[in-house]
Amino acid sequence: MSADVNPPVGWDQARELAYQAGLAASAGTERIPLADGDGRTLAEPLRALTALPAFPTSSIDGWAVRGAGPWRPVGRVLAGGTPPPLTGDGTCVEIATGAMVPEGAAALIRVEESTTGADGLVTGTPRATPEWRLPGEEAAEGEELVPAGTPIDPAVIGVAATCGHETLTVRPEPRAALLVFGDELLTAGPPGAGRVRDSLGPQVPGWLRRCGATVTSVAGPVQDTLQAHLAAIRTALATADLVCTTGGTMHGPVDHLHPSLTELGADYVVNTVGVRPGFPMLLARVPGPDGRQRFLAGLPGNPQSAVIALVSLVAPLLAGLAGRPFAAELPQVEAATPVPGRGRDTHLALAALDPTGRVATPVGHVGSAMLRGLANAHGFLVVRPGVKVAAGDSVPFLPLPLLPGERV
Numbered sequence: 543m544s545a546d547v548n549p550p551v552g553w554d555q556a557r558e559l560a561y562q563a564g565l566a567a568s569a570g571t572e573r574i575p576l577a578d579g580d581g582r583t584l585a586e587p588l589r590a591l592t593a594l595p596a597f598p599t600s601s602i603d604g605w606a607v608r609g610a611g612p613w614r615p616v617g618r619v620l621a622g623g624t625p626p627p628l629t630g631d632g633t634c635v636e637i638a639t640g641a642m643v644p645e646g647a648a649a650l651i652r653v654e655e656s657t658t659g660a661d662g663l664v665t666g667t668p669r670a671t672p673e674w675r676l677p678g679e680e681a682a683e684g685e686e687l688v689p690a691g692t693p694i695d696p697a698v699i700g701v702a703a704t705c706g707h708e709t710l711t712v713r714p715e716p717r718a719a720l721l722v723f724g725d726e727l728l729t730a731g732p733p734g735a736g737r738v739r740d741s742l743g744p745q746v747p748g749w750l751r752r753c754g755a756t757v758t759s760v761a762g763p764v765q766d767t768l769q770a771h772l773a774a775i776r777t778a779l780a781t782a783d784l785v786c787t788t789g790g791t792m793h794g795p796v797d798h799l800h801p802s803l804t805e806l807g808a809d810y811v812v813n814t815v816g817v818r819p820g821f822p823m824l825l826a827r828v829p830g831p832d833g834r835q836r837f838l839a840g841l842p843g844n845p846q847s848a849v850i851a852l853v854s855l856v857a858p859l860l861a862g863l864a865g866r867p868f869a870a871e872l873p874q875v876e877a878a879t880p881v882p883g884r885g886r887d888t889h890l891a892l893a894a895l896d897p898t899g900r901v902a903t904p905v906g907h908v909g910s911a912m913l914r915g916l917a918n919a920h921g922f923l924v925v926r927p928g929v930k931v932a933a934g935d936s937v938p939f940l941p942l943p944l945l946p947g948e949r950v
Contacts, residue, residue: 564862
């Protein structure tokens with residue numbers, strides 16, 4: 543395994559390689575209660591267990607009538623009941639919204655469009671469009687309602703409940719661990735005396751959760767020795783499908799990640815990416831202690847570069863592991879100001895969206911080691927190699943990962 547013979551992989555190709563690696567390793571399903579489904583991923587299509595609606599259902603409060611009017615009331619139908627048939631012409635039953643329409647009814651009349659005379663008879667004119675939902679109007683029994691690979695949200699849970707499901711078949715949640723490398727890092731207090739405060743240990747777990755992972759452990763700073771790196775990686779691999787490390791992705795005197803991967807028998811999916819900031823990132827397959835394939839994502843030590851590695855390699859990998867579709871095509875926004883290119887590399891330029899979500903303005907404080915710009919951004923303008931963006935140009939936009947239900 544060689545760490546430095548291959549040129550950087552193009553950014554778009556790196557994303558696709560990471561996704562395909564995760565998809566190839568995705569395996570297994572589990573059944574969970576409906577109430578536990580939010581945020582999980584469907585492992586098989588959600589199908590209707592019965593026709594929707596299962597029976598003709600009133601859309602109004604009013605009267606179900608048979609024959610010509612006026613009509614003589616002979617009963618009442620409420621939601622949840624099974625009414626007897628209407629058998630006599632000139633009869634009707636009072637009916638509530640959501641109630642089963644009785645067999646023999648020819649039409650429904652809204653209560654506000656009807657009159658009950660002193661003789662107790664009901665008069666009114668039915669609307670031309672039927673006021674009830676027919677069986678199978680929304681779905682036929684056995685019809686696919688939502689495809690496999692769909693992220694489950696409250697709406698999916700609702701439609702599953704509507705047609706009778708009590709459990710869902712889902713993909714296992716990918717498990718991720720974080721290892722922070724760097725003897726120079728402080729875990730408390732302000733920076734000083736040549737040491738800097740670790741900002742990745744506190745923030746990366748949140749990004750991993752937003753990418754769909756369960757975080758199993760966070761450890762570090764790991765001592766800058768090969769033995770300590772190996773021990774920490776082996777421990778993390780015991781509980782995680784993905785181990786993310788921060789720092790050590792280059793070949794400096796205390797960068798032990800590449801030698802650790804060699805020792806562990808890993809092979810690279812991606813080793814450095816043609817993207818700025820963040821190019822010294824990597825993704826490798828690592829044999830797990832049980833023989834099952836695991837992954838290690840090497841994030842650069844500079845904070846903004848680490849986040850770019852997360853959105854470039856970790857997010858598509860986790861989408862693949864979860865069996866979710868991966869949108870290679872990005873939405874387009876209008877650049878509010880010019881954005882420079884980065885020569886042969888893709889430039890990910892932090893930007894904030896306007897209230898419409900259609901116009902993006904690059905933010906300041908965007909050095910690789912800076913986080914202020916990230917805290918004020920919604921995502922990245924993607925400026926591909928050889929491109930210079932002018933104000934008003936349409937540019938691909940990569941949003942920062944969001945929790946289910948969050949919106950930019």
